[in-house]
Amino acid sequence: MEINKEPKLRILSLGAGVQSSTMALMADAGEFGVKPDAAIFADTGWEPAPVIEHLEYLKSVLSYPVHIVKKGNIQDDILTALGPGGNQFASAPFYTLNENGKKGMGRRQCTREYKITPIAKKIRELCGLVPRQRFPKTEHIEVWVGISTDEIMRMKPSRFWWQKNVWPLIDKKMSREDCLKWYEGKGFKIPVKSACIGCPFHDDNFWIDMKNNRPKEFASAVEFDKKMRMHNPKVKNFVHRKCVPLDEVKFKNDEGPDLFNNECEGMCGV
Numbered sequence: 001m002e003i004n005k006e007p008k009l010r011i012l013s014l015g016a017g018v019q020s021s022t023m024a025l026m027a028d029a030g031e032f033g034v035k036p037d038a039a040i041f042a043d044t045g046w047e048p049a050p051v052i053e054h055l056e057y058l059k060s061v062l063s064y065p066v067h068i069v070k071k072g073n074i075q076d077d078i079l080t081a082l083g084p085g086g087n088q089f090a091s092a093p094f095y096t097l098n099e100n101g102k103k104g105m106g107r108r109q110c111t112r113e114y115k116i117t118p119i120a121k122k123i124r125e126l127c128g129l130v131p132r133q134r135f136p137k138t139e140h141i142e143v144w145v146g147i148s149t150d151e152i153m154r155m156k157p158s159r160f161w162w163q164k165n166v167w168p169l170i171d172k173k174m175s176r177e178d179c180l181k182w183y184e185g186k187g188f189k190i191p192v193k194s195a196c197i198g199c200p201f202h203d204d205n206f207w208i209d210m211k212n213n214r215p216k217e218f219a220s221a222v223e224f225d226k227k228m229r230m231h232n233p234k235v236k237n238f239v240h241r242k243c244v245p246l247d248e249v250k251f252k253n254d255e256g257p258d259l260f261n262n263e264c265e266g267m268c269g270v
Helices: 018-028 049-061 074-082 110-126 149-154 176-182 204-213 215-227
Strands: 009-013 038-042 066-069 095-098 103-105 141-144 163-166 235-238
Touching: 009 018, 009 110, 018 049, 018 176, 038 110, 049 066, 066 110, 074 215, 110 141, 149 176, 204 215
Parallel strands: 009 038, 009 141, 038 066, 141 163
Antiparallel strands: 095 103, 095 235
């Protein structure tokens, strides 16, 4: 059986952060030789306002369609899981403190559940497949992922046999700084990092900026942080790596560890 060398579709995974936005605009300008057929943005339901605003901006300037998919609201879903009758498991890698004072970190399933799987479902729909219909063995899909050279360790193959991940920014040898420089003189709006409001991978600079410039979002993260600990005294979850309530953290004005490099699927924060 002969397998087609050309992908059935080229899909750009759009996070509306710096790297994926740059990749999307470069693609529209033909800088990768071919354009994607569409972009897909997976909304977790807890995106920062600047990310949603930039997403709407990209939809208005890109020549190819931008689809938005959504599994649910990750904030509500996690609190439901940790509440009475829930499975007591947070799908995001929050920091944990058990009754003996030992620190740990939760399992990392949020990217798969709220990004990877919804995007794959939309891709199958765009290919005309119905639920549970097998993908044709002679076809494949190309998915463009916005990882830059300074995050090369986040490159991951697709978990679906019919999907081939590619990294156009890596091929262009572009770092995140190169992405920001690309905007100079072009008149495009510059994005910010794309990640959930209460993501445990935020460094302190991100928290400081949110606290000072988006106080409603910071208040939302603080309230969420408190609610996670309401029903399980044996294992307490925290948003911040210091394992203290978020509103009591003394943030330091430095970058801190680049925890996004440990993100499980290489698709958040871009």
